[in-house]
Amino acid sequence: MGVPAFFRWLSRKYSTIVVHCTEERSKECNGVRIPVDTSKPNPNEVEFDNLYLDMNGIIHPCTHPEDKAAPKNEDEMMVAIFEYMDRLFNIVRPRRVLYMAIDGVAPRAKMNQQRSRRFRASKEGVELVEEKSRIREEILGRGGYLPPDEIKERFDSNCITPGTEFMDNLAKCLRYYIADRLSNDPGWRNITVILSDASVPGEGEHKIMDYIRRQRAQPHHDPNTHHCLCGADADLIMLGLATHEPNFTIIREEFKPNQPRPCAMCGQKGHEIKDCQGVAREKQGEHDEFADAMPTSEQEFIFIRLCVLREYLERELTMASLPFPFDFERTVDDWVFMCFFVGNDFLPHLPSLEIREGAIDRLVGIYKDVVHKTGVSVVSVGLVMSPSRKVYGSVSQTPIFIFYDGQDGRGVKRKAEDSDSEPDPEDNVRLWEDGWKQRYYKTKFDVDATDDDFRKKVVMSYVEGLCWVLRYYYQGCASWKWYFPFHYAPFASDFKDIKGMFTDFELGTKPFKPLEQLMGVFPAASGNFLPETWRSLMSNPESSIIDFYPDDFAIDLNGKKYAWQGVALLPFVDERRLRAALAEVYPNLSPEENKRNSLGSDMLFVGKSHSICDFIQELYRGESHEGTEMPAELCHGIQGILNLDRDPILPDKPVESPIPMLRDIAQNSAIGVKYKDPQFGETFVFKAVILHGAKIPAKVLKPGDWERGNRGRGNWRPQLGFNSNRQQVHLDQSAFRALGYVHISSD
Template sequence: MGVPAFFRWLSRKYPSIIVHCLEEKAKECNGFKIPVDTSKPNPNEVEFDNLYLDMNGIIHPCTHPEDKPAPKNEDEMMVAIFEYIDRLFNIVRPRRVLYMAIDGVAPRAKMNQQRSRRFRASKEGAELTEEKSKMREEVIQRGGYLPPEEIKERFDSNCITPGTEFMDNLAKCLRYYIADRLTNDPGWHNITVFLSDASVPGEGEHKIMDFIRRQRAQPNHDPNTHHCLCGADADLIMLGLATHEANFTIIREEFKPNKPRPCALCGQMGHEIKDCQGLAREKQGEHDEFADTVPVSEQEFIFIRLAVLREYLEKELTMTSLPFPFDFERSVDDWVFMCFFVGNDFLPHLPSLEIREGAIDRLVGIYKDVVHKTGGYLTENGFVNLERVELIMQAVGVAEDNIFKKRKDDDVRPHNKCCLLSTRRRGGLNMTVIDLVCPSSQSPAGGSDDVDSRGVKRKAEDSDSEPEPEDNVRLWEDGWKQRYYKTKFDVDATDDEFRKKVVQSYVEGLCWVLRYYYQGCASWKWYFPFHYAPFASDFKDIKGMFSDFEKGTKPFKPLEQLMGVFPAASGNFLPQIWRALMTDPESSIIDFYPDDFAIDLNGKKYAWQGVALLPFVDERRLRAALADVYPDLSPEEVRRNSLGSDVIFVGKSHPLCDFIRELYRAESHEVLIFLYELCHGIQGILNLDEDPILPDKIKFKDPQYDDGFVFKAVVLPGAKIPNKVLKPGDWERSNRGPWRPQLGFNPNLMKIPPNPSVYLVGFLHLMLLSGIV
């Protein structure tokens, strides 16, 4: 989700949701590596049924890591991905299902964000190459030493997009990987493996959620299934809550701030590229003149326990003296909805709501008052009550002027305590008191203002020492609304019709996003057609602004999406004739592919936080241009441009294996209903695969809904709610100081790990207060 600080805020406020993962390591005997037996009980003292992998969060760090040497070629990338999956499987040890979901073609609402990211990545890559070349020349002219420049093509991470040859190769490699593990790993023998590759439409996490929702709606679904979802995006927490499954856990890498990184020019540690002096690297050994000095430490994992988060939210959201019965499940859905206002992948956040300024707590306070007044909740099963939402927006709108002024005061107020403590620490008093007084300096369990979605620290170019551009909007001064609309939209703020149009689009977006989280994609073609959000005070008379979305919309095809999200610099991943549309001055869509573009910081400090002012792609013009080049596709390109289905794999000992083999022997291509007795209650539609690697692999489709089906956002009958783990002091502790994850999954291990320096500081503080020293 587009909220860099969300997980940091969540882990501070609700610290007991996080525990460290215990991981059993492989052993060596006489030079041979003995793999871990994943069929044995989980060392984390919990048994998971289903493991879901949001694969893009695995593919990116394995193909272009920031904290260790990059793989030399595509083969090494695939091996790194396999090893990463092995680690996760070892930690979680699912007993029923492993579901791997790679991002397929996304809804248009998401494609705009993908377009922004890919244009930025291309621009940053070109700028880094230019900077390295310039710095190399300067260092050599000064007489400095640099290792010979490697002649290798820069890995373009934009290839991690549906429709490219790389993604097609990845899908093939994963099929062989799955087949190998089902055959040779005892922990895999009896599980059902699903692979939803990039040919299957939908974002990875939403394909996973759709699978869970559809299985949950079946009469034989086990309401006590224990789900574990792997991914670092904050929206996975929201999606997990939205399922209302009693046992849901998220596993993600633990982010450790300020990890050392090598200079991109000389490869040595301790400085950045702009400070490189070209000093010769010290020998590490007789035959190791240029040994790699990058310290590589294996990343650890943490569990986020949504059952514990639900405990916290129950304390937070429970209301008394209501004119109607309190429904905790409905209040959880409303909380998820309110989090959308501080940012998501589909809408820009409202100018007055910043998560670092306590926006969610402010919204919760307003929400409790509104629910008392309106006599009902904001949402129901993914559908929004706009009349009640308007009351919340108007309450925020009343405070907007004060919010902007306080933001300005906070920006200019000197942080004396932080500066003092930093000085003291540099002077040798290295105590964790800096965390206690200045918690914004680092994150307790992941997430940082200066890191990207994978936990990689941002480049230092955008540092505090650089002059900040002039802010022409000046939200803290009178007339801010007029300046905002004139600067951002180039319209007069008195143009009520335009403001109403922006608000209406935003209201549609709120309805679309909530529906996407609870019911699936309501429209593949809808998107928010502006770069900026309206003000909360602009939300007036919104009740009738939305009725429903257009029915029957379909996703783009993979190559069509590539044309919609790629810059011209990544055109090499497209067919020859198609890429000419990106570069030919006579192309009818050449304006979709600017060579350069502006980034509006929009009140932020870093360029990566700003708004990329790219033109929006006109779908009708794009399709018209592509109609002329479609006949030129080769058979292989036509195949890559087609939409696929999930594939199911089972091992020889699986109860379903013989049934699938019989289908292939009979060459029966008719669609069959999946027999739930053979596969832990899972139901769906089976069809033979045209090119099976093994005869125990087959296409799979989830059960199909009727047109009028609505997912019910409730805890299922028969679900056993996990025992509560929060102690009386845990709620108070959630608002105090930094916290470190616990070791292990044991719910009894709820105490904060001892930190002697913290105790020392506390002891000295008490002595000062008492006058002893």
Template structure:
């Protein structure tokens, strides 16, 4: 979900908040892969204390990965997920905490939206199934041999819902994975691991933020703790600003582009050739219309970027700061910015019809805010922060 176009707007307006990730490559020695030693210093020149994973941003891509064929069993999904977490852990290399949060039962408004979206997804999948059966019948009438369609046990991603048997098996698999890494990977040694599965209510990102706020209120908490959160939603930027943590970074994918063979028909941002996934496996021999080499296409490794919230805080302090009768509280300025962004949409809340990010809505809000701040004061009521 998130806020469409917000990340692009922010990175264009404040370019120095984005930093490309530097990764150590997995080495192959005598045909054996040697994993990255995560106990070594971080190649990005910064050491993080805590890493938080919004797991739904990992689970869904593992159902339809871009760098390999779609999985056909739950075991393949779990293995893909473990590889995904390994790569994120190797990028950030947290030294104190790894917090993995899976979406639990969502608030009522979000639940209504999810229900309509998933009913629509099930209906569209049924329509695609009927269309494919019609095509198979037409090919059969023309005497074209069509391979049988591979049935997959993980075709329906609607099982990624709190309360399903799949989510229970996923929780057990992640517990096994954590146990394996804590006992066998030197980079995990001394790291506290917390797994909040789908049995705990609330969305993963909000459970993470509640944990951070709770830790801020404990005695002995260090204000210099370095946090890094991975997630695909743009509203993580607003949530990170709302924590008022001075050392915060968001790990994001640069894009979803791939490298296709150049022969098949393009199928969107994912790259590659049409038809993708299992459909390509079943129809690649039909009439020679699909390039034979498309099935083994090599997809580029997705790069990542850090969004530096501490640099964004400096940008906002300079951009929104205006002379006022009383001293300006920069923390309240950040709260005001988050509040204003609610009007252009926030997760399941629709944006105002007259405000669209692509039509300079945030620039209008910022300009109006700077004009009225000296006379009206801050938008958000000052409250004690934990």
């Protein structure tokens, strides 16, 4: 979710949801490293069934880390990814499933954000090189000291996109990694591993959610499965809640703000490149010359317990004297829906809502009033309800009150977010002054606020977006081609007469192919990842789509402090024009490029001792059992469709290492087969309920947890979740509001 402040807000308001991970370390005996035995009980005193890895959150920090020296080459990057996954496996120790999901081709709604990020990364990279060159000349010109300028090819992180050679190589390396661990690590012996690489369409976390939803609908699904999902994006919290699985935990690196980073010019810590003075570091001891080269301490991990978050939400959202029976599961869906308005990856947040200014608490207060007045929940089964309680799949009049209480313009000027000494960013809209709506539409859209037709067009697109996002979170991708075609959102007060404004999405839309997506999200500076004739479309002045690839573009700070928080004003890609241009260069693709441009399949791997291994081996011996249903009783209740792999990993067949520094697997015990989630056709509707037979985890919150805002953290045991002084803090209602907390009355 595109909400950098969301997790910070959530963990401060409900901090007992967070516990530190206990991590067992490997030992050394007589110079020999003894690895951790992950087959032993989990030291966190909780046993997990399934571990899901949102791989892009692992790939990026391992290939271009911000807090330590970057790997020297691609081989070192792959080894770093392996080591990171080993750490996670050691902490979580799943007993049934390990699911690795890499972002594949994304829906068009997401591609606009990807385009913005990649253009920014390219722009910032060029600007950094220019800034370093300028500052180096200034420092050396006045006699300052700088270490020799290493001539090193800059790693273009844009290669972490489906369709590139890097992603193709990563998939091969992960197949090797899986085979090695299944063959040699006792903790992997009985687990099922699913790899969904970049050739499989869909964002990583949403491929994981599709898997969970579809398994959940199977008769053999265990309703008490304990899920653990690894990832740093805030939307994982929403997605976990949306599953309505009672045992769902998220693992992520602990966020430590304001950590010192080495200067990109001199390598010393304590200042940024713009403040570098070119002063040689003073030696502090005998071995001080190695201080900067020493590895930094490893990041620690935390668990986010969604079962505890559900406790908090139940207490905060429970309403008495309702005209209908209170249904907490529907209220959870309503809360997830409300959070969309403060930001997500697909829609800009409403201009009058900011998390840092208490937007979510404000929405909750309005929500309670509206539910009491209308007697209606907002959403149902991942669709939005109308006042008549019929599912239209569209936003009705009711949700308007959820995010609009007549206060579009705020009464006070917003302060700079992170520093009292920094000047406020330029803000031409000035929502705190009369005339804010006219200034907003003129500044952001270059139209007059009295243009009702235009405002209605923006509102209609936003309404479609709300329906698309909600469907995406609960049912899957409703349309691969839909996107919000504006850089800014309308005001809440513009949402008038929207009933019937939207009916449904076009069925049967298909995702882009990988190389097509690269053309849609890459700047010309990253064209080296594309075939030569495709690349020319990005740079040739005579190209029919040259306007899609501006060399420079404006960034609107939009009231924010830093450029990365602003809005990149890039032109939207016209899909019809793009496809017409690509039709001319498609015949030039080589066989290898055609292969990288094709859509692939998930892979399922097990070890020799797994109960389904013999069944899969029989499929390969028969060579004709395509589309075979896997027997759930042989695989922890997992169901799906199996197909033969053309170049399979098979037991007793050596696996060659794609990384020279790692050994081949001479005694391979793993087997791999293509895997497809259970299929339901267009009629599948996810049941957003607690399943029959599910055991709700015991309550862990104490009275003091709520009153204190849960600032204490402990380990998995709930009784250790207090502050260190173990004192209760009593606040009156006004103090609660001042701190941003919602008062819950005794009734």
